[in-house]
Amino acid sequence: xxxxxxxxxxxxxxxxxxxxxxxxxxxxxxxxxxxxxxxxxxxxxxxxxxxxxxxxxxxxxxxxxxxxxxxxxxxxxxxxxxxxxxxxxxxxxxxxxxxxxxxxxxxxxxxxxxxxxxxxxxxxxxxxxxxxxxxxxxxxxxxxxxxxxxxxxxxxxxxxxxxxxxxxxxxxxxxxxxxxxxxxxxxxxxxxxxxxxxxxxxxxxxxxxxxxxxxxxxxxxxxxxxxxxxxxxxxxxxxxxxxxxxxxxxxxxxxxxxxxxxxxxxxxxxxxxxxxxxxxxxxxxxxxxxxxxxxxxxxxxxxxxxxxxxxxxxxxxxxxxxxxxxxxxxxxxxxxxxxxxxxxxxxxxxxxxxxxxxxxxxxxxxxxxxxxxxxxxxxxxxxxxxxxxxxxxxxxxxxxxxxxxxxxxxxxxxxxxxxxxxxxxxxxxxxxxxxxxxxxxxxxxxxxxxxxxxxxxxxxxxxxxxxxxxxxxxxxxxxxxxxxxxxxxxxxxxxxxxxxxxxxxxxxxxxxxxxxxxxxx
Amino acid sequence: xxxxxxxxxxxxxxxxxxxxxxxxxxxxxxxxxxxxxxxxxxxxxxxxxxxxxxxxxxxxxxxxxxxxxxxxxxxxxxxxxxxxxxxxxxxxxxxxxxxxxxxxxxxxxxxxxxxxxxxxxxxxxxxxxxxxxxxxxxxxxxxxxxxxxxxxxxxxxxxxxxxxxxxxxxxxxxxxxxxxxxxxxxxxxxxxxxxxxxxxxxxxxxxxxx
Numbered sequence: 001x002x003x004x005x006x007x008x009x010x011x012x013x014x015x016x017x018x019x020x021x022x023x024x025x026x027x028x029x030x031x032x033x034x035x036x037x038x039x040x041x042x043x044x045x046x047x048x049x050x051x052x053x054x055x056x057x058x059x060x061x062x063x064x065x066x067x068x069x070x071x072x073x074x075x076x077x078x079x080x081x082x083x084x085x086x087x088x089x090x091x092x093x094x095x096x097x098x099x100x101x102x103x104x105x106x107x108x109x110x111x112x113x114x115x116x117x118x119x120x121x122x123x124x125x126x127x128x129x130x131x132x133x134x135x136x137x138x139x140x141x142x143x144x145x146x147x148x149x150x151x152x153x154x155x156x157x158x159x160x161x162x163x164x165x166x167x168x169x170x171x172x173x174x175x176x177x178x179x180x181x182x183x184x185x186x187x188x189x190x191x192x193x194x195x196x197x198x199x200x201x202x203x204x205x206x207x208x209x210x211x212x213x214x215x216x217x218x219x220x221x222x223x224x225x226x227x228x229x230x231x232x233x234x235x236x237x238x239x240x241x242x243x244x245x246x247x248x249x250x251x252x253x254x255x256x257x258x259x260x261x262x263x264x265x266x267x268x269x270x271x272x273x274x275x276x277x278x279x280x281x282x283x284x285x286x287x288x289x290x291x292x293x294x295x296x297x298x299x300x301x302x303x304x305x306x307x308x309x310x311x312x313x314x315x316x317x318x319x320x321x322x323x324x325x326x327x328x329x330x331x332x333x334x335x336x337x338x339x340x341x342x343x344x345x346x347x348x349x350x351x352x353x354x355x356x357x358x359x360x361x362x363x364x365x366x367x368x369x370x371x372x373x374x375x376x377x378x379x380x381x382x383x384x385x386x387x388x389x390x391x392x393x394x395x396x397x398x399x400x401x402x403x404x405x406x407x408x409x410x411x412x413x414x415x416x417x418x419x420x421x422x423x424x425x426x427x428x429x430x431x432x433x434x435x436x437x438x439x440x441x442x443x444x445x446x447x448x449x450x451x452x453x454x455x456x457x458x459x460x461x462x463x464x465x466x467x468x469x470x471x472x473x474x475x476x477x478x479x480x481x482x483x484x485x486x487x488x489x490x491x492x493x494x495x496x497x498x499x500x501x502x503x504x505x506x507x508x509x510x511x512x513x514x515x516x517x518x519x520x521x
Numbered sequence: 522x523x524x525x526x527x528x529x530x531x532x533x534x535x536x537x538x539x540x541x542x543x544x545x546x547x548x549x550x551x552x553x554x555x556x557x558x559x560x561x562x563x564x565x566x567x568x569x570x571x572x573x574x575x576x577x578x579x580x581x582x583x584x585x586x587x588x589x590x591x592x593x594x595x596x597x598x599x600x601x602x603x604x605x606x607x608x609x610x611x612x613x614x615x616x617x618x619x620x621x622x623x624x625x626x627x628x629x630x631x632x633x634x635x636x637x638x639x640x641x642x643x644x645x646x647x648x649x650x651x652x653x654x655x656x657x658x659x660x661x662x663x664x665x666x667x668x669x670x671x672x673x674x675x676x677x678x679x680x681x682x683x684x685x686x687x688x689x690x691x692x693x694x695x696x697x698x699x700x701x702x703x704x705x706x707x708x709x710x711x712x713x714x715x716x717x718x719x720x721x722x723x724x725x726x727x728x729x730x731x
Contacts, residue, residue, distance in 0.1 A: 103610065337555070339560050394702050
């Protein structure tokens with residue numbers, strides 16, 4: 001039988017929250033809270049005439065970062081990229097682009113215009129990701145705000161409101177209102193023991209009133225935060241009606257979606273490069289593009305005592321490069337299929353992370369119909385398989401736009417989408433999208449589907465490290481095996497983020513720098 | 522002058538021969554195979570893709586057909602098989618022909634042991650398997666029984682488990698798979714499967730199988 005929470009128990013919980021706030025203030029005063037590190041660029045000792053060659057496997061963000069920094073310090077870099085393009089999962093899809101999915105190669109049919117693109121991989125940069133932001137600044141990549149938390153977008157759930165979508169802000173306002181009214185009703189000063197004084201209780205009630213937009217009597221009677229039913233300019237504002245709290249609870253929205261934009265990397269503001277995420281790749285390529293060979297698929301990596309040898313295939317020929325160091329961003333689950341002489345424990349580590357199956361589906365909209373509903377950027381939530389519909393933060397009020405018709409995370413769901421044939425994915429995304437926007441289908445065309453676990457040379461999105469795998473193998477893979485360093489967001493605590501990729505590259509090149517410093521001294 | 526000419530001829534010949542040796546015969550579209558199945562089809566446990574180097578041409582054809590005809594790679598618990606199906610569905614007959622011609626050129630390396638088990642017990646258990654798969658696990662083409670020796674041990678174990686659970690060999694069109702599933706009546710527990718796989722792992726790989 002479920003335990004019944006008494007009023008006293010309930011207040012104890014509130015008290016616990018007050019306690020943690022007090023602790024935070026004390027620790028801040030003592031200087032114990034973490035300070036954000038703004039020193040973001042590695043300071044490598046220049047080689048000063050010494051010759052060192054580094055072969056870098058993969059021209060994604062970690063490989064490009066490594067080449068850029070090492071080149072500045074005088075290292076000779078060679079980047080081997082297996083696919084037809086640099087960037088890895090920093091992949092912006094535009095008119096005519098090739099999408100190299102295993103078993104389902106596609107060519108993007110979007111119209112040609114600067115704003116008609118889909119960031120099929122990395123799509124947003126949190127304001128706390130100082131390293132990648134620092135490169136954007138250094139390389140002159142123009143940024144704009146990416147809307148990640150649009151409270152005028154929709155919440156849709158078949159179990160809630162008979163499946164009809166509701167504005168996110170409406171759900172939020174009503175949920176807060178009911179919660180705070182409930183709390184306010186539970187509080188009577190005479191029932192409070194220390195550490196709450198009558199003053200505390202009064203403040204707490206004021207807090208609840210403000211947080212939930214309660215009436216003078218601490219009751220929730222609806223809020224303009226939910227949007228207006230009518231009026232507000234030339235006529236008096238009329239509030240919307242209120243959803244019954246039991247109805248709100250039926251939606252899965254509150255489980256995690258409601259708090260999504262409060263996550264570490266999801267809080268406003270986020271940023272995106274103007275013109276597509278791959279502007280970062282293009283900026284790096286201006287600096288190190290001459291070092292990149294695309295279509296170069298690695299066959300073997302052999303550590304030797306004085307060098308490291310990498311054999312690869314390029315244009316039907318087998319070639320070899322011998323270097324002082326190798327930085328390897330090939331997904332761990334593909335490295336194990338190469339010829340190598342890594343130690344057993346290192347190979348066990350390479351096998352340890354699982355493959356993320358994040359999937360995106362994009363459409364071209366012949367009309368920006370969402371803007372007619374006052375939706376500018378951000379995304380709608382649905383608990384159908386498409387999970388989210390993204391509206392572009394750029395190209396506002398232009399005729400056409402690229403909409404993300406599915407943003408699928410969670411491996412079971414990703415696997416399902418990957419197994420569908422292309423046409424079936426498109427149909428499913430359209431029919432589910434219609435539950436949010438009834439006239440969806442008539443506006444959309446040129447569907448593009450990108451299940452990352454089926455993309456050639458990737459076969460996975462973010463590395464899935466279980467706690468056990470991390471404890472056992474993360475440090476093993478983070479450290480070099482001989483002259484070989486694994487890099488990429490996979491070798492960080494921030495898989496699927498460019499900041500993780502840059503951080504891992506910095507870690508590895510700092511290690512190389514340390515080795516060279518020791519040799520020099 | 523003559524020496525120079527001769528030297529030139531030798532260099533040309535060497536260059537010609539070496540470029541022949543390393544020229545890549547694979548059809549561009551099929552280069553995708555090695556992304557999952559590893560360099561020269563050596564198998565990749567991390568992605569659940571078995572060794573295809575050394576697989577018999579007829580077996581590769583049979584199984585690709587099985588994927589295309591929906592009797593392999595459809596079971597809910599066979600995630601890797603379902604991933605393969607999406608790839609197999611995409612191949613035409615002529616591409617499968619080209620693929621098979623490419624695969625039979627791959628060198629067959631030894632496969633490392635990754636599964637623990639009692640090979641003495643496994644040897645006894647293998648007696649039942651030998652009737653169809655040969656006493657050295659070399660396979661018997663006339664019985665449509667593929668070679669087992671030289672295959673990744675983790676893959677053999679995964680397929681024994683699939684036959685045992687019905688994830689493979691349950692479809693009425695998969696007559697050879699059904700035969701194999703019936704034979705699993707003698708091999709129902711995981712320990713026995715490990716023992717027999719441990720025994721097979723130590724058998725010499727049959728080399729280039731046509």
